[in-house]
Amino acid sequence: MIDVVLLRDEPLARHTAMRVGGPCDALLVVHRESALLEAIEVASEWGTVTWLGHGTRLAVRDGGVSGVFLRLGTDFAQIDRTHGGAWTVGASVPVPALLEAARGAGLSGVERLAGVPGSFGAALAAEEDLEAIVQSVRFVHRGRIRQGSLEEARKGRASRLILSATLALTPSTSGAVRDAMKAARAARLPPGSFWKEPKGGRLRRRLVRSGLGDVRIRKAMIPARAPELIVNLGGARSADIDLLAKSAKDRVKQHTGVVLEPRIRWLGQR
Ligand SMILES: Cc1cc2nc3c(=O)[nH]c(=O)nc-3n(C[C@H](O)[C@H](O)[C@H](O)COP(=O)(O)OP(=O)(O)OC[C@H]3O[C@@H](n4cnc5c(N)ncnc54)[C@H](O)[C@@H]3O)c2cc1C
Incomplete structure (x- = not known):
């Protein structure tokens, strides 16, 4: 290997x-x-x-x-289930895979992550309240692997790489876990949303009111059915995405007075 x-x-x-x-x-x-x-x-x-x-x-x-x-x-894409509900989940495990495993095992605790995209490690690093289910975290700090609380793993977050976390999951039933996940998913924006939910909410309604839907710049598009997305139709450049995002932001400000903020962290040179 x-x-x-x-x-x-x-x-x-x-x-x-x-x-x-x-x-x-x-x-x-x-x-x-x-x-x-x-x-x-x-x-x-x-x-x-x-x-x-x-x-x-x-x-x-x-x-x-x-x-x-x-x-x-x-090595970081595994879930260790050998200790009852104390699952140790690797940072590379996709959040949807973790949810599916917990639902299948009838264990409760991670439902609030339903609808969250990406890896479990990045979800742990994000500024959201997960302390209640996380027993301990393994992370790299100053050239060493350490074990500590989620708070410690997030301190000076940019320099700490999260490797895995041990969760405290509690027995439930697959049906109850599935229902709780459904409710959590319904309460948040679609996983691919380009924008954060603005103050006062109603992101989708604001985008529709601003006439955004089936707007396209070269290979980048805002689909009418889900105007919170910006879709790369294949071969889009970051400049196309930027331009489309800027025009959406301007229109929403003009029509609804709200300033949208992107969820995505952009790096590098234009
Ligand atoms: C409870 C909760 C609710 C959330 N709700 C939503 C939601 O509704 N919609 C939504 O879109 N997002 C939501 N998020 C944020 C989302 O979880 C993260 O943005 C997502 O997990 C990014 O995953 P990724 O693997 O694609 O990360 P990437 O896009 O690859 O990286 C995102 C950031 O995480 C850092 N990072 C990546 N891996 C690690 C690691 N192992 N250790 C430390 N830092 C790392 C990167 O450097 C980067 O700064 C939520 C997060 C939580 C915890």
């Missing part, structure tokens, strides 16, 4: 949900935990290191971005 895959000048369009973006200096995919600390050390000597999850909230501009991206692979 390969420990680490190194891809030089790798276009990040291949690794982000937006499917746009030029190359980074290098992308490291670390499959074995035994190779992780050395990989981070070497990567840090090459330049700034950015942790990459499943790329649903990161997008890179056409000019690319300098530095190294590090993604967690096989």
